Amino acid sequence: MAKLVADVIIETLQEAGAKRCYGVVGDTLNFVTDAIRRSDMEWIHVRHEEVGGFAAGADAYLTEELVCCAGSAGPGSLHFVNGLFESHRNGAPVVMIATQIDRIQSGLGFPQDVDQRKIYEQYSVFCEYISHPDQARRITAMAAQAALNRRGVAVIIVNGDMTKEKTDDAIHWKVSRPKPVIRPSDEELREIADLVNAAGKIAIYGGYGCRHAHDEVMALAARLKAPVAHTSRAKEFLEHDNPYNVSMTGLIGIKSGFEAVEHCDLLLCLGTDFAWTQFYPKKAKIVQIDTDPTNIGKRTPVTLGVVGDVANTIDALLPLLHERSDDAFLSASLKEHERSMKTLEDQTKEPSPDLIHPQYVAATLNRLAAEDAIFTSEGGTTFVWMLRYIRGNGKRRFATSLLHGTMANSYPMAIGCQKSHPGRQVVAMCGDGGMTMLMGDLLTLVQENLPVKLLVFNNGSLGFVEMEMKIEGMLDAYTDLKNPHFSKLAESCGFYGARVEDAGELEGAMRDWLAHDGPALLDVKVNRFELVMPPTVEVSQAVSTAMYGVKAVLNGRLDDVWALAENNFLK
Secondary structure (H helix, E strand, O other): OOEEHHHHHHHHHHHOOOOEEEEOOOHHHHHHHHHHHOOOOEEEEOOOHHHHHHHHHHHHHHHOOOEEEEEOOOHHHHOOHHHHHHHHHOOOOEEEEEEEOOHHHOOOOOOOOOOHHHHHHHHOOEEEEOOOHHHHHHHHHHHHHHHHHHOOEEEEEEEHHHHOOEEOOOOOOOOOOOOOOOOOOHHHHHHHHHHHHHOOOEEEEEOHHHOOOHHHHHHHHHHHOOOEEEOOOOHHHHOOOOOOEEEEOOOOOOHHHHHHHHOOOEEEEEOOOOOOHHHOOOOOEEEEEEOOHHHOOOOOOOOEEEEOOHHHHHHHHHHHOOOOOOOHHHHHHHHHHHHHHHHHHHOOOOOEOOEOOHHHHHHHHHHHOOOOOEEEEOOOHHHHHHHHHOOOOOOOEEEOOOOOOOOOOHHHHHHHHHHHOOOOOEEEEEEHHHHHHOHHHHHHHHHOOOOOEEEEEEOOEOHHHHHHHHHOOOOOOOOEOOOOOHHHHHHHHOOEEEEEOOHHHHHHHHHHHHHOOOOEEEEEEOOOOOOOOOOOOOHHHHHHHHHHHHHHHHOOOHHHHHHHHHHHOOO
């Protein structure tokens, strides 16, 4: 039976598990959106396609199921780029339907003519044109299969005029989702065991590859009496129910995570592609286990690198490992973790009425938010407050921009989180800079009736950039933000808004905000002069920050210097 190409595309994506598609309707996309209208797939109408890319990616990231987005020719599909680059780097299985101008106009400089392949093939697991109507199901199935199995964005490019052509659809191509057991060879397992059994102090460093291996990592840590540090992305998978936890290392990590990794004799890197070379140990032997062979030794030299799924590899490795009784390194690491957590806790206490520290806001949210809340944050200072102060308990979920490092992702991601988890509390921790980049989709919260809770850390600046400048010894420049009254803005969009300028009013306002039935925004005026202190401070960083102080004084900015010192070093 002959079917429209648009119908075949949507039918194939639905068979692959797709339930939602994000985008903005228009011209070359019209037959595709009409096919969605006549199907069981839900269309989420965003105001800006970049928001649709973020939302689709967060939806797919949380569910690990296929999610779609679709764009019209030229600008419509181009607007998705940043959101989809973020989604791809997060390993989110998203299929993008990028429509193109009619074939008769291709290559003639016609308005909105863009070579979508050159744009998207940089960051996708699949990017291909449907060149003939009879390819529609096959190309779509290939795209869905690539997105699901290679974990990333797949792009289907189709001309608008082709979407309304018919195909006999003789061969019914389907999507396969194999689940192989991936582990190192027996010889490699023995090599790992020899290194482990001969080592002194052993530490485990777990990444996103541990997301389905919590119990296996705990069994390994118990056998080896090893502290478990984790990457920021692995927080939600390894922080909870973990008596060996010493938290994160890296720029936004804490001292206990840094020291466990730095002072071990053997580091087991499990499913991590942590990018910052300076936070790997300088002297320890390193064993790296990853499903992607191209990740082996990419960030730091390794003693032994093997390909394997973390859970499968640990199951095969455990019988070869000696049970350890010496827990001195583990005990010392756990004591340092207690001290490090106490330091973080101290930074959230005793707020002064006229100065609200962002750490205090995050800690209050941690205490009041639902046990199974989903949190999103910007790629700026807000992700520091989220990852340091919102506790993972095995039920909460976290989504932020760690690999792409973009702004403006927080509440767009929250849209996808709320759509995929309609019964859950979803909280977007927004920077004022990121919020004002994509404010138009505040209207989407109302139009789609999404009860997302927006928390704006309003410090009147591009805070992370300002901090970077100070650490480099420069005077901060062009970071000031003249913001709207965010709570009134929310009200004008048709939903709840409140503002807090006194720390004593925060808890009550936050309770009301979280309890509101529908979308709600809480605008909190937080301290601007807040440094994100890394787990260890290099001499060069201290010197550069001191140079900032000298320059600020010479340029008549003594108040800034005093505020920086008072809020970070004298409290």
